[in-house]
Amino acid sequence: MASSIVSEGIVLIAVVIAAAMLSQVFLTTMTGIEQSSITMSERLGDKMKTSVKVISAVNSSSTSVKVWVKNTGTNIIPSSVIEKSDVLFGRFGEYSYIDYSELGVGWDFALLNSDDTNWQNGETMEITITTSAALATGDYYVCFNTFNGVSDEHYFSIGG
Amino acid sequence: MGQSTTVATAFTAIMMIAGVSILITTAVSGFDIISGAMTSQVDESNVAVNERMEFTGWGLVDPQTMRLNVSNTGETSLRLRDFDKFDCIVTHSEGGAPTSEWLAFDQSASAGDYWKINRVFFNGAQGDELNPITLTPLSGNWDPQEVLEITVHVDAASPSFSYLILATVNGVKASTGFTSPYELGSATITTGSTYVDVQHSLGRTPANVQVTPRSDITATVFWVSGVDSDGFRINLGSSLPIDAVFYWRAE
Numbered sequence: 001m002a003s004s005i006v007s008e009g010i011v012l013i014a015v016v017i018a019a020a021m022l023s024q025v026f027l028t029t030m031t032g033i034e035q036s037s038i039t040m041s042e043r044l045g046d047k048m049k050t051s052v053k054v055i056s057a058v059n060s061s062s063t064s065v066k067v068w069v070k071n072t073g074t075n076i077i078p079s080s081v082i083e084k085s086d087v088l089f090g091r092f093g094e095y096s097y098i099d100y101s102e103l104g105v106g107w108d109f110a111l112l113n114s115d116d117t118n119w120q121n122g123e124t125m126e127i128t129i130t131t132s133a134a135l136a137t138g139d140y141y142v143c144f145n146t147f148n149g150v151s152d153e154h155y156f157s158i159g160g
Numbered sequence: 161m162g163q164s165t166t167v168a169t170a171f172t173a174i175m176m177i178a179g180v181s182i183l184i185t186t187a188v189s190g191f192d193i194i195s196g197a198m199t200s201q202v203d204e205s206n207v208a209v210n211e212r213m214e215f216t217g218w219g220l221v222d223p224q225t226m227r228l229n230v231s232n233t234g235e236t237s238l239r240l241r242d243f244d245k246f247d248c249i250v251t252h253s254e255g256g257a258p259t260s261e262w263l264a265f266d267q268s269a270s271a272g273d274y275w276k277i278n279r280v281f282f283n284g285a286q287g288d289e290l291n292p293i294t295l296t297p298l299s300g301n302w303d304p305q306e307v308l309e310i311t312v313h314v315d316a317a318s319p320s321f322s323y324l325i326l327a328t329v330n331g332v333k334a335s336t337g338f339t340s341p342y343e344l345g346s347a348t349i350t351t352g353s354t355y356v357d358v359q360h361s362l363g364r365t366p367a368n369v370q371v372t373p374r375s376d377i378t379a380t381v382f383w384v385s386g387v388d389s390d391g392f393r394i395n396l397g398s399s400l401p402i403d404a405v406f407y408w409r410a411e
Binding site: 022033124 | 164167168171172174175178179182183185186187189190191193194196197198200201204208242244245247249251258259260262264265325327329330331333
């Protein structure tokens with residue numbers, strides 16, 4: 001009888017330890033999934049709140065183009081994040097990735113109707129794309145892609 | 161053995177309940193974030209879909225200043241205090257070189273590059289009744305069916321306006337060109353003179369100029385010369401003893 005109680009106790013302790021270990025592993029995994037899921041939802045929400053619209057684009061000189069892009073979403077984008085956007089530009093069907101550059105060849109931006117350094121809803125940004133070669137007459141394509149993959153594109157032409 | 165089975169079952173049940181509650185919490189917070197973003201997106205789409213405007217007229221006040229009428233043809237009221245978030249992009253040429261520039265909305269401006277509101281019309285009469293507009297200080301709404309008269313000023317020496325884009329806070333655009341298809345009038349070469357200079361306001365060199373004499377001038381010939389973006393000259397081969405009136409049409 002006594003040996004039965006002892007063996008019952010040993011089994012009980014073993015079961016408790018095993019269940020505790022399993023619980024810890026399970027809960028840790030679930031917490032990881034929870035965090036990933038929340039992060040994913042937040043990113044998706046951010047993306048849905050981000051919206052941009054290219055208002056117009058024209059060539060301002062033989063080697064530069066001005067593009068006006070409006071923030072039509074509710075996401076507030078700081079200037080430091082705008083620099084992480086992607087700009088694709090070039091002749092129709094021959095566009096390429098343009099590097100961000102505050103000086104010389106590349107793209108740069110200025111917030112036009114903003115009181116601070118954040119790009120907020122309704123505010124417009126003037127992008128200047130400077131090319132190394134003179135822009136020839138023809139059809140052109142420009143695409144502005146935000147840091148989180150929201151984009152708008154615009155087709156325009158440059159006359160002779 | 162019975163007690164250990166009970167304990168193991170209890171642990172498993174607690175574990176399952178905790179896991180399920182974590183899953184539910186995660187799903188709910190995820191849905192909450194996404195539904196908030198979706199609501200915001202739908203609201204913006206609704207506004208953008210119902211927002212429309214249309215240019216209904218324009219005229220030059222002076223070589224640097226233009227007045228335009230723009231009508232709210234949509235179903236939304238646009239707050240004047242948001243007008244500083246509107247875009248006004250004007251294209252003009254100076255010495256033949258086209259330039260496009262973004263103009264800031266500045267209701268108090270009288271110099272530099274700017275655009276501002278002059279007055280509002282409703283049903284053809286000046287003024288509005290719904291959300292009345294006050295220009296100083298700026299308040300009120302640009303409501304459906306109301307027409308705004310706006311002033312666009314470019315501080316260039318002699319800009320020849322050609323195109324304008326106006327965009328709302330939501331990026332809804334309206335645009336207009338400033339090229340008249342044609343212009344017509346009459347001009348008189350006075351007795352003893354052999355020419356008259358005619359001015360037009362097409363803002364470009366006309367592709368065609370037609371001139372018709374109102375009376376019999378078969379005694380001499382007539383022709384047109386010096387056609388440019390400002391005007392042209394009607395010439396006579398020799399002066400006439402009467403005033404020679406010509407109808408003209410430049411296009």
